[in-house]
Amino acid sequence: MDRGGQLRLCALFCFAIATLRGFMVSEETAHQIVDATKLGLHFDGSHKNQDSFKVLARQDEFLLIGARNTLYNISVENFSHVQSLNWPSTKENTEECLMKGKNEDDCQNYIRLYARNLDGTFIVCGTNAYKPLCRLYYAEQENEYKVLREFHAAGVVPYDAEHNSTYVYNPETQEMFSATAADFATLDPLIYKRDMTKKEDLGLRTNRYDKKILNEPSFVASFKIEDYVYFWFREATYEQRGCGKAVYARVGRVCSHDHGHARRKDTWTSFVKAPLNCSAPGEFPHYFDELVATSESIPGSNSLSDSRLLYAVFNSPSSIIPSSAICAFSMHDVKQVFEKSEFKVRHNTGMRHLPRYPSAVLASATVKPGFCVNDSRLLSDDIVNFVNNNPLLNDAIPNVFESPLFVHLGYSGSFTQIAVDAKVKGLDGHEYDVVFVGTDNGKVLKMLNTAVDSRNVKSNLIEVINVFADNSVVTGLFIYHPKNSNRSASSGKLIVVSSKEIRLLPLFHCSEARDCWSCLKLQDPYCAWDTQAERCVGQSSWKKSKLNLLQNVRRPMPNVRACPSGSSKVAKAESLDGILQKDFVPANLEPAGGSTSGQSDGCACNDLESSPFRSSRHDPEIVKETYRSDAFAVAIPLTFLISSILGFLFGYKCRMSRLLKKKGLPTKDQLAGNVYYQNNPAVISTVKTAVNSSKAASTVPQIGLCDTLPKLSTSSQQHSGLQLKSMSGYNTLPKSHLVKKVYV
Template sequence: MFAFQLILQCSYVVKILIWSICFIAFCHAWLPDGSSKLVNNFKSISSISFTGNASFPDHFIVLNQDDNSIIIGGRNRIYNLSIYDFHERKEGRIDWPSSDAHGQLCILKGKTEDDCQNYIRILYHSESGKLVVCGTNSYKPLCRTYAPKDGKYSVEKEVEGIGLCPYNPEHNSTSVFYNGQLFSATVADFSGGDPLIYREPQRTELFDLKQLNAPNFVSSLPYGDFIFFFYRETAVEYMNCGKVIYSRVARVCKDDKGGPHQSRDRWTSFLKARLNCSIPGEYPFYFDEIQSTSDIVEGKYNSDESKRIIYGILTTPINAIGGSAICAYHMDDILRAFEGSFKQQENINSNWLPVPENMVPQPRPGQCVRDSRILPDKNVNFIKTHSLMEEAVPAFFGKPVLVRVSLQYRFTAITVDPQVKTTNNKYVDVLYIGTDDGKVLKAVNIPNGDTAKAIVISENTVLPHGSAVKQLKIAPGYGKIVVVGKDEVRLTTLNHCSSITRCSECVGLQDPHCAWDAKQNACVSIDAVTSYRFLIQDVPRGDVNKCWSPQSDKKTVIKSKSDAEEKKEIQTNSLDDKDLDSTDPVIRTDEDPECDPLDENSIGGCAVRQQLVIYTAGTLHIVVVVVSIVGLLLGFIAGYLFSQKFHSHSQYPEAPFIEQHNHLERLSANQTGYLTPRANKAVNLVVNVSSSSPPPKKDNLDVGKDLNISSDGTLQKIKKTYI
């Protein structure tokens, strides 16, 4: 019995071990690397807050930024803030509330009082130096032209802003002012059912799902001869299989003047292509919904040739696994996608297939021409029905730069501090990524061969109460950014150098803004030093072995004699006097060109190093599993010994022995056991019938059950007792 109980307990322990190992393995295999070197809460972040009116929702948006100022659009007002300390220059403030008539009409249409305000969405300077401002104006978009006068702005004229400015302050719209013209992507009706890309007087086709199908516009920018628009929309090519949202990049020619005849107010160059951001494999995993893009960044990535790329944030659908990714796109790849095959659907039940080259009219539709108004009707009609390209734009590095799977947040905004110089004269991009729960991630994109990987330096809670980050902008200074929320704007410093006290932590952070100053024994910001002579930094690998060797990360200066022989003698004696193991500092001549000597009388800045052991995540998981197994076994043994020590032996024999004894007494006819009733009551448990005695008579009533045959052959009725 004891052996059986022991087997049961052992099997239970084995099950626990198996489930523990499976759980650890599952977590390690499913979740990607979600580690951050630093995690800072809201109170540990240095920031300056600007809250506007602080009483009502402002729906803040950055309208313009220069070297000294940042212009913020809010509720019925434009704010002019200093980019250095967020001090408001009240002389530059512009107030523009909606009129009472427009506000009352808006409320009659079913909108709330907060909706029926004038939220400023667009601001730009015209070629004449005048200021043009557009606002929602209680769901009746309006634009004003302000002329500067005596240090203030006076209203010069008002025009309708339909097609330029959104009706709803929360609608995803974008605009770009280029060469004296405003290109916008928004909606042109109260209900938001007429999306368009517009530049007076040209626009996309009205209610044409092949051109725009419920789009959410993200950003726009000029490049070359084109204006590019980034957005997400319901994929028309997937409608026969269900509903899915794809990310797009569309373009129009800057000098498109419209087509001939009835097409004079329509684009003749509008084309769009899909953006591919996926984890490669036999069945790629796609991030299909673009949320934000950076400005164009120019740099050298794994080659001597300068390249222009743009970073984009793409996520999984809202009802799917919470995944976010950052993909980079080379502008040449975007242009190349528009030079490929067009895509078409012959009829409503057909698949979308590439258009044969012999069916494409000449000159090729979508190209920029001197005067689009003289294009043949065949070309203009082709572009209306074949605006989608066959090939998707691939990610620049072949896969996402950064992937995060989280149940807590998704990425919402991105900005880039481009081509930050490191101490070894390399250049890397520092990425700032906003989330929908008020966090800002600081990461560095490190190219390596034909690919790149972003290392998350820190994860910082910047906006309180889990407010979503709407916009991010770079501010002057290393690590300073502007974080825009719905009701608050913050000037935040994400330079963590001063909070780090050890060389190994400073170098291991892999932050190009920080380096360990061996002369000052401090982690310093790169922009605060004038020479790289004493700095230790390793952005690509974070190799802490580059640090100095003493036991609390203090520098060690070994004085040398005047000649090279005495320097060699010092190294030899040091090696002879110490037992060299993996933890002792090793003194050796440094040949690393990144290491500088302390002074003229010292050996080498990196001559004395500390050998540190770095454990990987896989090693840590193995240690956790082994420790868990040992702990469970020790707990089982201790519990068993404890139970045996306090186990009390019963005064009765074991149950199987009692049952055997009772069975033997039942077989004895002349003996009575301790189970036999008292008062000499005859209890016949077994009937013995001799061979000469006739068998008991049985009838239909089964009388024989209550009869007994006595020794003289007579039948006697007995009382049956059940045990």
């Protein structure tokens, strides 16, 4: 890369950092860090093997967990092992798998699907040593199950246990909607619908090996709403000619009662897909295109969206600025894009898409392609061919907010999973979404979304929870509330999954805050300071009467007058800067206990403007966090620039040194440190004579990157006074003569 390219790249890097820093999160900005590696309950299966856990279903207070050769049923209340179903692969299937080049761990039966029917029977499917298989079971009695039917499951579950797949099951119709790969080499990705009551059923699928439909997809989530099934995934694409391969986030949709076409009975007539937009705003937006995980759809806030919301985790594909972000999407916006957006149409046979391309097919259609119809078999050939050739919509589904809620920069700690506890009610009467995010280094970040509208994006990092001692990747994250319980008084649970361990943790760690100041500073809607008990308590400990509770959620720093000044624990409270709370109280401000304003000692001041910390200049934590963000924004591009310059200089010096050694010439360091070069008259005389003779040189051949040596002609050899031997090539001085300097 030339210097101009490096400078442009650095400028882009600096701009991206400046754009993102407004909503960046890091462990340093967390209000508290909790070591939970030895807290809560855990489940690790057989203890011996790599179980590759995956939570398949939640039924009331039970978890159904797919693992190596086993389906576990465990209780969420105490994480006890209730039941298990063992189903290993046969010896023949295992040997065949090994012959195909897979190892012993691969050639096991990893359970990857569980679906329960209305009649009490249930379907279990596994990878079966790279030969997917399903069984229909019936529970005769505890831990005794009868196999009613067995059938092949290619297209229902993946061959590879680590493949990113997803499924939706409709127990009323017993139809399975799956998104996976249908072959051994995972080269045939598909979205598939199958009637599970039939042993052999072609079903409906996307076109085989058609990159317009699915191109190296990684499926993330799926769910059914009304007549449609939605699939969230990322895929490779070549939408722009000459721009190379890129990865984009998509939402695909099919009609649940699509019956195929009269001419192609096994192919969808309703599959369409739309892009997702999660980006940092600016003149040059920074895009997060790699969809990694989604939350379950949750009730939306009236001020943001009346429809349901879905939070999603994205990564940036850039290797220069590795980053993760969280955006939210309204199902209303999703439906609007599928209903109103025009299609991107391929121009001729090229890879380029043209948006809003006029088409006679669409103009004459009575129903937009991709919509549910009474009988898809009656659709015209033109409509079906059009939607199969052009499944991509032009408009992107927008982020509910104008910017990502949270952004993380760096290689370590990338976001991997997300779960949201929606509408957690604080003491101020407002409802908040508490967002839990799993990372690739075994941690869970607990964040709070306090945005009141799409423009005013406000969030904070409440705490960082160290979950797995070995820093295992968080592969699953779920929130559990007891059924038919009062959520405000219940002890909810956080379920954290890795490939070899499942942990059960509380949703809050209020007791980690040892004083009033620290408790209020958490900005955690689960936590409040009990002025009578003088401790930070969680929602499950709140009494009906909340007059003795203090809480701070919206303020970046709590009002110092909120905490009772008579508490000995408050007197010991320290801010993050290590300075006592009393040091920030203005001299002319009376303590809460001696106030003449009529406020009681336990009164939490609700007048936000009366806070002495309303200005960031007086707020030590805001000043500190602002300083951190500013320093971070400057330090990273500056380090990048300095390292680039030093790398260039070092590389240039090494290059010149190699060239000189290759030509047998002394380097600058040798000239400076060798007495022979400095004090030998013969050498100096030889060099001066050679320099004078070089003026008559007829040609000056190029030797290296930027240095030349004269080529001596026959006449110059005769008049120079030097007896030079005939040399092929450049006729330079013989090796016995050492040159100190050469002048041109």
